């Protein structure tokens with residue numbers, strides 16, 4: 355390899371590398387500007403059971419503390435074992451999602467627990483971007499809205515408020 359060719363390579367190689375990196379960056383940027391995004395969201399009830407031998411039941415009935423909590427005391431949780439008691443909490447999985455302002459957001463919702471959920475979506479300015487509607491267990495729903503504002507959109511289940519709440523952050 356002669357000296358002149360090496361000198362040309364020394365100049366051209368960094369320029370080619372820069373072009374490749376720039377092209378890759380432009381591609382990644384284009385992916386971030388995607389205007390349609392869909393999330394699969396599951397409505398679930400997390401349950402925990404123990405016995406009075408392990409831990410005394412709570413002195414306050416959790417169901418009186420939150421619409422999202424449920425409680426079955428000794429005798430109710432399992433008639434065959436009167437020492438068992440159970441608590442549960444309703445949630446969305448996932449409970450936090452991120453989009454970009456301007457995206458069209460689709461929430462594909464399937465609830466595995468709870469027969470009825472009164473569900474709506476609140477925009478960052480407090481308005482109702484999806485009107486409240488009843489969603490039932492075992493049905494597949496898609497709620498779609500335009501994230502035209504920057505901030506926190508909230509997927510709310512009024513039936514199990516506030517634990518069954520998910521936040522969609524629009525950047």
Ligand SMILES: [Cu+2]
Pocket residue numbers: 397444468470471472511512513514518
């Ligand atoms: Cu619910």
